[in-house]
Amino acid sequence: MLDGIRVVLTAYTASFRVPHFVGYQLTLPVPPISTIYGLLAAAKGEWVAPDGVAWFAYRLEYEGQAFDVEAITQVERKKPDEAPQFADRNVLNRQFLVWPRLTLYLPADWADPFRRPRYQLLLGRTQDVATVETELVGAVGGHGAVWLHSLPIALSAEPYRRRLGNHIFGVVDARGRPVLVRADGWLVRDTEIGTVLPVWRQEWIRERTSSPGQ
Numbered sequence: 001m002l003d004g005i006r007v008v009l010t011a012y013t014a015s016f017r018v019p020h021f022v023g024y025q026l027t028l029p030v031p032p033i034s035t036i037y038g039l040l041a042a043a044k045g046e047w048v049a050p051d052g053v054a055w056f057a058y059r060l061e062y063e064g065q066a067f068d069v070e071a072i073t074q075v076e077r078k079k080p081d082e083a084p085q086f087a088d089r090n091v092l093n094r095q096f097l098v099w100p101r102l103t104l105y106l107p108a109d110w111a112d113p114f115r116r117p118r119y120q121l122l123l124g125r126t127q128d129v130a131t132v133e134t135e136l137v138g139a140v141g142g143h144g145a146v147w148l149h150s151l152p153i154a155l156s157a158e159p160y161r162r163r164l165g166n167h168i169f170g171v172v173d174a175r176g177r178p179v180l181v182r183a184d185g186w187l188v189r190d191t192e193i194g195t196v197l198p199v200w201r202q203e204w205i206r207e208r209t210s211s212p213g214q
């Protein structure tokens with residue numbers, strides 16, 4: 001039995017870039033695990049590494065997808081303590097999600113950070129500003145066409161952030177046809193609304209990150 005909180009973040013738009021595409025930017029239909037750690041860090045006001053949360057689960061729903069043309073200004077700096085300098089400017093096609101709703105399940109001690117987040121919570125880029133609501137819930141073990149991607153698990157807190165681990169994930173689109181599979185110990189069910197989704201445990205993350213304490 002896992003008791004915790006349900007955190008719901010909503011926004012006008014969201015974008016979770018698909019890696020390795022050049023010339024235009026596609027979005028994943030759900031954020032990678034590394035983005036969840038970023039949200040936890042923004043809420044708490046300090047860097048959150050894999051050791052900073054015992055478990056979490058999440059799901060993202062959205063109303064539709066669209067494309068926009070976005071100007072990207074690139075900056076660079078030769079040393080970490082130098083001010084960034086203009087380097088280049090590109091115009092790209094960017095895909096984004098419309099009316100996203102991210103539902104997070106976390107241990108109960110995360111209630112206060114999300115009730116009074118230290119920094120602005122974003123669902124992707126700086127324009128993807130989210131609102132948040134929290135609620136105590138119970139989540140119990142349960143049973144759970146994926147899109148396979150190699151995605152980052154977590155990032156270091158250094159000025160030039162590096163990946164602490166990468167893994168192949170099966171991305172399930174909430175707007176697609178759901179398929180339940182047996183995965184004892186890896187899926188949880190929200191006891192109030194019946195949603196079944198994967199739970200990411202600290203021990204699993206530790207095994208797949210090179211330096212989980214950073």
